[in-house]
Structure formats: structure tokens, C-alpha cells
Amino acid sequence: xxxxxxxxxxIADLAAGEIETILDMTxxxxxxxxxxxxxxPTLRGKTVVLxxxxxxxxxxxxxxxxAKRLSADTVAISQSGSSFEKGETMLDAAKNIMAMNPDCIxxxxxxxxxxxxxxxxxPCSVLNAGDGFHEHPTQALLDMYSMREHFGTxxxxxxxxxxDIRHSRVARSNAYGLTKMGARVTLVAPQxxxxxxxxxxxxxxxxxxxxxxxxxDVIMMLRVQKERIAEHLFSGDREYASFYGLNQQRxxxxxxxxxxxxxxxxxxxxxxxxxxxxxxxxxxxNQVENGVAIRMTLLYLCLGGSNVD
Amino acid sequence: xxxKGARILDPASGLDSPGDLLIEKGHIAGIYPGGHNDxxxxxxxxxxxxxxxxxxxxxxxxxxxPGYEYKEDLYSxxxxxxxxxxxxxxxxxxxxxxxxxxSVTQYIVERVxxxxxxxxxxxxxxxxxxxxxxxxxxxxxxxxxxxxxxxDGRPIESASTMRRALEYAATFxxxxxxxxxxxxxxxxxxxxxxxxxxxxxxxxxPRLAEDVMVxxxxxxCEDLKIPLHITHVSSRxxxxxxxxxxxxxxxxxxxxxPHNLLLTETRVAEYDTNAKMYPPLREExxxxxxIHGLSAGIIDCIASDHAPHAYDEKDLDFxxxxxxxIGLQTLLPALLKLHYDHKLDLLKxxxxxxxxxxxxxxxxxxxxxxxxxxDIALVNPEAVWTLTEDIIRSKSKNxxxxxxxxxxxxxxTVCQGRIVYQG
Amino acid sequence: xxxxxxxxxxxxxxxxxxxxGLTQRFAQWDDVVFIGIRSGGEHIARHLVRxxxxxxxxxxxxxxxxxxxxxxxxxxxxxxxxxxxxxPFDVSNKIVILVxxxxxxxxxxxxxxxxxxxxxxxxxxxxxxxxDRGGRELPIQPDFVGRVVSLPPDKVLKILIxxxxxxxxxxxxxxxxx
Numbered sequence: 001x002x003x004x005x006x007x008x009x010x011i012a013d014l015a016a017g018e019i020e021t022i023l024d025m026t027x028x029x030x031x032x033x034x035x036x037x038x039x040x041p042t043l044r045g046k047t048v049v050l051x052x053x054x055x056x057x058x059x060x061x062x063x064x065x066x067a068k069r070l071s072a073d074t075v076a077i078s079q080s081g082s083s084f085e086k087g088e089t090m091l092d093a094a095k096n097i098m099a100m101n102p103d104c105i106x107x108x109x110x111x112x113x114x115x116x117x118x119x120x121x122x123p124c125s126v127l128n129a130g131d132g133f134h135e136h137p138t139q140a141l142l143d144m145y146s147m148r149e150h151f152g153t154x155x156x157x158x159x160x161x162x163x164d165i166r167h168s169r170v171a172r173s174n175a176y177g178l179t180k181m182g183a184r185v186t187l188v189a190p191q192x193x194x195x196x197x198x199x200x201x202x203x204x205x206x207x208x209x210x211x212x213x214x215x216x217d218v219i220m221m222l223r224v225q226k227e228r229i230a231e232h233l234f235s236g237d238r239e240y241a242s243f244y245g246l247n248q249q250r251x252x253x254x255x256x257x258x259x260x261x262x263x264x265x266x267x268x269x270x271x272x273x274x275x276x277x278x279x280x281x282x283x284x285x286n287q288v289e290n291g292v293a294i295r296m297t298l299l300y301l302c303l304g305g306s307n308v309d
Numbered sequence: 310x311x312x313k314g315a316r317i318l319d320p321a322s323g324l325d326s327p328g329d330l331l332i333e334k335g336h337i338a339g340i341y342p343g344g345h346n347d348x349x350x351x352x353x354x355x356x357x358x359x360x361x362x363x364x365x366x367x368x369x370x371x372x373x374x375p376g377y378e379y380k381e382d383l384y385s386x387x388x389x390x391x392x393x394x395x396x397x398x399x400x401x402x403x404x405x406x407x408x409x410x411x412s413v414t415q416y417i418v419e420r421v422x423x424x425x426x427x428x429x430x431x432x433x434x435x436x437x438x439x440x441x442x443x444x445x446x447x448x449x450x451x452x453x454x455x456x457x458x459x460x461d462g463r464p465i466e467s468a469s470t471m472r473r474a475l476e477y478a479a480t481f482x483x484x485x486x487x488x489x490x491x492x493x494x495x496x497x498x499x500x501x502x503x504x505x506x507x508x509x510x511x512x513x514x515p516r517l518a519e520d521v522m523v524x525x526x527x528x529x530c531e532d533l534k535i536p537l538h539i540t541h542v543s544s545r546x547x548x549x550x551x552x553x554x555x556x557x558x559x560x561x562x563x564x565x566x567p568h569n570l571l572l573t574e575t576r577v578a579e580y581d582t583n584a585k586m587y588p589p590l591r592e593e594x595x596x597x598x599x600i601h602g603l604s605a606g607i608i609d610c611i612a613s614d615h616a617p618h619a620y621d622e623k624d625l626d627f628x629x630x631x632x633x634x635i636g637l638q639t640l641l642p643a644l645l646k647l648h649y650d651h652k653l654d655l656l657k658x659x660x661x662x663x664x665x666x667x668x669x670x671x672x673x674x675x676x677x678x679x680x681x682x683x684d685i686a687l688v689n690p691e692a693v694w695t696l697t698e699d700i701i702r703s704k705s706k707n708x709x710x711x712x713x714x715x716x717x718x719x720x721x722t723v724c725q726g727r728i729v730y731q732g
Numbered sequence: 733x734x735x736x737x738x739x740x741x742x743x744x745x746x747x748x749x750x751x752x753g754l755t756q757r758f759a760q761w762d763d764v765v766f767i768g769i770r771s772g773g774e775h776i777a778r779h780l781v782r783x784x785x786x787x788x789x790x791x792x793x794x795x796x797x798x799x800x801x802x803x804x805x806x807x808x809x810x811x812x813x814x815x816x817x818x819x820p821f822d823v824s825n826k827i828v829i830l831v832x833x834x835x836x837x838x839x840x841x842x843x844x845x846x847x848x849x850x851x852x853x854x855x856x857x858x859x860x861x862x863x864d865r866g867g868r869e870l871p872i873q874p875d876f877v878g879r880v881v882s883l884p885p886d887k888v889l890k891i892l893i894x895x896x897x898x899x900x901x902x903x904x905x906x907x908x909x910x
Contacts, residue, residue: 012508025813025814027816028798028800028801028814028815028816028817029814031816031817032801035850035851036851036852037850037851039850040801040802040847040850041801041802041846042801042802070801089624089625090626091624109626111626111627111628111629112509112510112511112580112627112628113509113510113511113580113626113627114580114626114627116580117580131510132510132511132628133510134509134510134511135510166507169510172508172510195507196502196503196504196506196507196513196515197503197504197505197506197507197508198504198507199504200504200508201508231496300801300814
């Protein structure tokens with residue numbers, strides 16, 4: 001078997017068969033995290049650099065643990081948001097890192113496009129941990145894995161995503177991935193938080209949450225950031241929670257077997273609350289657990305083997 | 310000096326004929342369709358196989374001098390223009406210091422005289438410092454040498470300021486050139502807003518950002534009945550607004566850039582910052598509307614909006630890179646591409662970059678007239694070439710057309726009777 | 733290309749020989765577990781355990797181990813597919829009989845041992861292989877072997893696992909592909 005990609009920039013670059021391969025391989029890696037000694041020697045001697053230009057505890061931690069469980073060495077670098085604008089560009093920083101010969105760079109960056117550019121000029125593997133509001137492929141993969149783990153398949157599943165779709169890389173990556181895998185996707189948001197041209201993504205769109213709830217197998221809640229109020233994109237938490245929040249009443253109208261997901265971090269009281277986030281329907285912690293396994297799979301695919309042949 | 314055997318194309322007079330041209334003391338002394346016997350003199354350019362056009366007039370150019378000479382200066386800009394067959398340019402005022410007073414204007418005029426290559430006509434700022442608040446000293450600047458006023462780079466945000474500026478400029482008989490952009494609508498946008506910007510994860514600039522201001526400014530123009538020129542139209546909607554206004558007799562003229570005529574937003578797909586400019590490259594429907602507008606005479610001029618930026622400035626994340634593409638050297642080739650690929654009438658196209666802008670600016674240029682200045686571009690219409698960095702004469706190489714193939718190349722540029730470029 | 737085969741009957745004979753060896757060594761089976769290395773060892777282990785249980789009446793736990801993540805030659809060739817290890821018991825304090833179909837260089841067994849000790853601390857590990865074809869690169873020897881077949885490096889010895897896993901299948905000796 002050959003994995004033809006040096007990097008992972010977006011779900012848009014993966015064929016359905018390749019997504020399938022990743023999902024199929026992940027149980028082997030998940031099993032490692034359940035042992036006493038959570039380590040295999042597979043990536044021994046490989047160096048993985050985590051370059052995070054945006055605050056993120058969860059994704060960074062997940063990647064670090066994944067790499068360490070495969071016996072790779074990790075180094076994490078965090079840059080504050082504004083320093084690179086005036087000082088060293090990300091590309092210069094990356095070139096300096098490159099001179100130290102890492103095997104993989106995992107990047108989270110606030111602007112779209114530059115991670116792809118980096119991947120073109122770097123000989124090592126580049127994994128996108130989120131670039132602006134372009135893509136967050138590992139999140140979508142772990143979300144799809146969690147859904148498939150729960151339901152047995154993705155084909156024919158109806159997944160509803162609710163939130164600031166306009167600025168959500170998670171929504172984009174999931175929409176691309178799920179449609180490729182034969183799921184049906186509905187995006188829900190007020191008109192102002194829907195991206196232009198969303199109809200071309202092969203998804204259904206609704207500005208009304210309630211009618212969609214009893215049709216969903218998965219309801220994934222995304223958060224809305226406060227900055228969007230100043231941009232006239234929504235009026236505030238109270239009204240948002242009232243129309244688009246997943247509360248107890250809405251949860252009761254869900255299909256019996258339907259589940260609740262959230263990529264985190266959650267704004268409790270806005271898009272989700274204690275009744276729903278902590279209910280048995282929510283598989284949010286499974287998502288986190290699966291995140292480590294998915295990232296182990298990807299590190300294995302990109303680093304564990306010869307890419308030259 | 311004679312120019313012999315060229316196909317002479319002069320839109321102002323409608324002349325399209327092989328012939329000879331005689332140049333004496335910097336002026337055109339004679340135009341001879343069919344040729345002239347004396348044309349076997351020593352001092353002659355053999356122009357057989359070439360087209361002779363009036364030297365182009367580019368009415369929207371940023372030469373960055375004074376203040377940003379690392380991007381471009383009056384000399385390198387002149388070289389670039391000459392290499393593109395452009396003999397007259399209107400240099401915008403967003404320099405540093407802003408050209409909002411006579412002494413900056415004077416600096417430019419004197420420097421250009423020293424350089425002695427092509428004609429650089431300065432535009433003065435409409436408001437002091439381009440801040441949109443106080444009117445600049447338009448009268449004194451006119452005496453110093455400006456031929457028009459514009460705050461280009463920035464819109465005139467306040468409707469009241471726009472109204473007064475139009476009246477004030479008219480007092481000094483200065484054409485006002487306006488950059489239409491509603492800043493609240495363009496926001497943080499960096500490319501055309503649509504399905505592509507969504508999938509690339511880049512904030513978008515909707516057509517509305519231009520349409521809204523075009524509508525506002527035309528309403529003011531209609532009310533005051535004072536001529537207004539709208540530069541770099543990019544949206545099919547604002548073009549429609551302009552067309553309807555013209556039909557009602559509103560005295561508006563407008564120009565479009567070569568890149569909005571030849572390229573679309575798909576040029577941005579690889580996040581190439583050379584394709585980042587304001588107004589942005591839009592959809593194919595906008596491009597086709599602009600081409601039809603040009604052909605129907607609704608769009609009067611083609612102007613490059615030549616906007617040089619240094620390599621390191623453009624080598625940033627797409628969101629952060631400055632807006633702009635250079636265009637002096639590709640103005641004429643782009644024009645020819647429109648003729649070859651879209652079958653637009655040649656004389657009409659040439660007019661859009663010669664006599665039309667000259668007329669709007671009220672300057673003697675853009676025509677081949679006996680007694681007029683000898684500003685002539687000799688073009689090899691068959692030469693096929695590709696734009697690469699080493700061909701570019703500008704200090705900055707940020708062209709949206711890098712790698713594009715063109716047919717038609719400048720062989721000679723003559724300005725005020727002297728050869729200022731030889732290809 | 734000369735190929736030799738052993739038919740299921742001959743394999744059955746080897747298995748019985750191994751069963752005899754095991755019953756001679758072990759008087760009782762309380763802490764004995766079998767781990768087969770995927771996929772040839774798994775197949776052999778299953779048949780072995782079935783024969784042993786029939787003979788001794790004991791209940792013998794069995795697990796399957798995948799060494800893909802423990803190979804020492806990952807950076808040199810296209811990586812193999814990874815499947816989960818399935819060992820549904822604790823190996824600590826147990827007597828592990830590690831089963832493979834063929835032992836060659838010994839590297840697969842080394843990887844398997846490393847994997848097992850990551851899962852716990854067995855009291856003892858024995859190695860059982862159906863065939864020993866020689867060609868060792870590490871100091872590892874089986875405790876129980878069905879048959880020693882000395883083969884030059886350009887030959888391959890393979891068990892063909894049939895569709896119906898309850899059948900034994902055949903063994904094929906053929907020229908190596910690379």
C-alpha cells in the first residue's frame with residue numbers, strides 16, 4: 001500500500017477511498033491508547049514540530065500525545081497573534097525550523113493559503129491543524145470516525161451542523177468529507193452567518209433550526225464568536241441561544257438514536273448547555289479520544305514508511 | 310526623422326492606412342497615407358510590418374515617488390512606460406508626502422523634466438493628506454502643473470465632502486477622478502466575495518462595495534451636472550448603473566483596468582498575491598460585462614492602475630499582502646489581446662488608451678496630428694512573447710500577468726520626437 | 733521455477749508432532765496462553781489450539797498480535813497495512829506460547845516479543861513455529877518446531893490460508909519475487 005500524500009492540507013485533497021483508509025486504520029491506533037504502556041516504537045527517532053500561531057490547547061495537546069505515543073520526539077512552538085505581522089514571517093520561521101531537519105511540521109495558522117504554500121516548499125510533511133477559516137482536516141476526520149464508530153457507517157447519515165458556518169473551518173472540512181462519504185449534510189445558521197456560495201458545497205441549508213431537528217442522526221453544534229456582533233453578523237448570545245441553541249426542549253425532539261457533537265471549546269449557555277452537553281447523547285468526549293487516534297493514523301501515514309517509492 | 314512604411318492607426322481622425330510620418334523638432338510635421346517620396350532620407354525608422362499608434366495615455370498610474378522609491382520612482386516608472394509604448398501618464402497623489410500642495414507637485418514636474426523620457430502629469434489630491442476632510446489647494450497645484458484631482462487609493466467617504474469637492478474642482482477646471490469603495494462593505498475583504506472566496510477561506514469584497522458608492526457619486530454628479538470620472542470599474546452592477554446614468558445624460562466617464570478585462574477570480578485559486586488588487590478580479594460574468602461595456606462605448610478608457618509593491622511586501626499571507634499589480638508595460642499588449650481574442654475593434658480599443666483619456670484630462674496627447682507632439686508607439690503586431698520577470702522594467706515585479714503569453718510587442722517608443730525605447 | 737508443496741495431510745502430521753511436544757513439556761495448562769502472529773501464525777495457532785483442547789480437555793486462551801507498528805525496517809520500505817492486535821487477556825504472569833508459521837531472520841519474532849512486553853510482564857515466553865527455514869540475523873531460536881527446511885535466500889516458504897479457515901491449507905515453496 002502506498003500513501004501518495006506528503007502533507008494533509010484539506011479534506012478537499014482526499015478521495016473518498018483515502019478517507020476510508022484513514023478511518024479503517026484508526027482502531028489499531030486507538031487500541032494503543034487503551035493499554036497500560038501507551039507507546040509503540042513506530043516513529044522512534046522522528047521529530048515532529050508543532051507550530052501554533054493561534055491559541056489552542058486541545059488540538060495541540062492531541063497532536064503532541066499522538067506523536068509521543070508513536071515514540072516520536074515533539075517540540076511545540078507557540079507564537080502570539082500579532083508578533084509575526086511586524087517581525088519574522090511564518091515562512092521565515094518555518095525555513096529556520098526546516099534547517100534543523102524535522103520530519104513533520106504541524107501548523108495552526110490564522111490565515112488561509114500560507115500552510116499550503118509552506119507544504120510546497122518544505123521537504124518534510126506538513127499537517128494542517130487549522131488555517132484561518134479554510135480547513136481543519138484532522139477535526140473532520142475525527143468527527144467522521146466518531147460518527148462511523150457510533151452508527152457503523154457514514155452512508156445515508158443525516159448530519160446537521162449549526163453555528164457560525166461562515167467562519168468555520170470545521171464546518172467546511174466536515175461538509176466536504178461527509179458529502180464525499182455519502183452522508184447528507186444540512187447547515188443551519190442565520191443568513192448572516194452562512195457563507196456566500198454555500199449552495200455549491202452539495203449541502204442543504206436552513207435558517208430555521210427547529211424543523212430540522214427530528215430529521216437528524218447527528219447534530220453538531222459550532223460556536224459563534226463575540227467579535228461577530230461588532231461585524232453586524234448576529235445580535236448577541238441571548239437571541240442566538242433562543243433560536244439556535246441546543247437546549248433540553250430541542251434535544252427531546254431529536255431522533256431516539258441521534259447524537260450530539262461539538263468540536264470544542266464550548267460556550268455553555270449559548271449554543272449548548274449542561275442539559276445537552278453532559279447528556280448521554282453527547283459523544284463529545286469520544287471525539288476527543290478519537291482525535292488522538294486519528295492523528296496517530298495520520299502521522300503514521302505521512303511519516304511511517306518510505307514516501308519515495 | 311521619418312517613420313516609413315508603418316500601418317498608421319489614429320483613432321481621433323479614424324485613419325487606418327499604411328504610410329509615412331515626418332517628425333521635426335519634437336512635433337509631427339507630416340502624415341502621409343500611402344507614403345512619401347522624400348522618405349528615403351538618412352534618418353528614418355524602417356517601420357514596415359509595424360503599426361504606428363499615438364503614444365498611449367495611461368490615466369491611472371502610481372509611481373510611488375516621492376516617498377516609496379523602493380517600490381518605484383519617476384525614472385524607473387518612465388522606463389516601464391516607455392517599454393510599454395506609453396508616452397503620457399497621470400501619476401496619482403498617494404505618495405509620501407501626499408501630493409496635496411504645490412511644492413510636491415513642483416518636485417514631480419521638475420524631476421520629470423530632468424529625466425526627459427515620457428510625460429508624467431501629476432494628479433493632485435482632492436483632500437489634504439487623502440484624509441477626506443479638508444479640500445487641498447487645488448488652484449495652486451494647478452498652477453504648479455496638476456491636470457486632475459483624485460484621492461485614489463481611498464474613497465471620499467463623506468457625501469458632503471464629495472459634493473463640495475466636485476464643485477471646487479470644477480472652479481479650477483480640474484477633472485475629478487473618483488475611487489468608488491464603501492469601506493464598511495469591503496471590510497477586511499481581500500478578494501471577490503462569492504463561492505470561491507468561501508472555499509478558499511478568504512474574506513470577500515462584494516460587488517456592493519463598489520455599486521453603492523458608484524450610485525451615490527453619480528447621484529451627486531447628476532444633481533450638480535458637473536463631469537465626473539469613475540476609475541477602475543469592476544462590477545457588472547456598477548456598469549449598469551453607469552449605463553443608465555449616461556442614458557439620462559449624466560456627465561460621467563469611466564475607465565477599466567486590463568486585468569479586470571482579461572482575468573477573473575480564478576487567478577487567486579493558488580493564493581498568488583500578485584492577483585490581489587482593489588477592486589478585485591471578479592467573475593466571468595463581470596468580465597464579459599466590462600468587455601461589452603467597452604465595445605458599446607459605455608466604458609471610455611482603459612487605464613492600468615499600475616501599483617508597484619516590493620517583493621517582500623507581496624511575499625506575505627494573502628490576507629496581509631498589499632493590494633495592487635503593475636501594468637504599464639502590459640497595457641498595450643493587453644489591449645491587443647482584447648483585439649485578437651475578443652475581436653474588439655482595433656481603433657476603438659486604441660482610442661480607449663489614447664485620445665479618450667487625453668480628452669477627459671484635457672491634455673494634448675493621444676493623437677497623430679500634424680503640429681501635435683510626436684508621441685508615437687511602433688508595435689510589432691505579430692511578435693509572440695511571454696511575460697517574465699526579467700522583461701519587467703519596473704523596480705517591482707508584481708504583475709498579475711506573469712507567465713501570460715501576448716501577441717504584439719512594442720518595437721519603438723517615440724516621445725516628443727526622441728526615441729525613448731527600442732525593443 | 734521449482735515449487736514444492738506440502739498438502740494439508742502433511743501439515744496435519746507436523747501439527748500432531750507439535751502437539752506431542754507440547755503435551756510432553758506441560759503437565760498442566762492453567763497459566764498457558766497462545767498468541768499467534770498475524771496472519772500465518774494466527775492460522776496455525778488456531779488449529780493447534782483446537783487439537784490441544786481436543787486432546788487435553790483444557791480451555792486454552794488465544795490472542796492475535798500484529799507487529800506492523802513494531803517492525804524495525806519501517807523507514808526502508810512501503811509500510812504495511814495496520815490492523816489491531818486482539819489479545820483479550822492479561823499477559824502478565826502467564827506462560828505465553830508465541831506462534832508463527834515460519835521463522836526466518838528472527839526479526840518478526842523480536843518485534844512480537846517487544847509488543848508482548850509492552851502489554852504486560854509474562855512469566856515466560858516460548859516460541860513455536862511450524863517451519864524453521866534458517867537464515868537467522870538475530871540470536872532467536874524456536875522452542876518447538878515442526879520441521880527444519882533449509883532454504884537459500886532466494887526461495888520463499890509460505891502458508892496459503894484457505895477461504896474456509898477450518899481447513900488447513902497448503903504450504904508453498906517458491907522463488908522469491910524480489
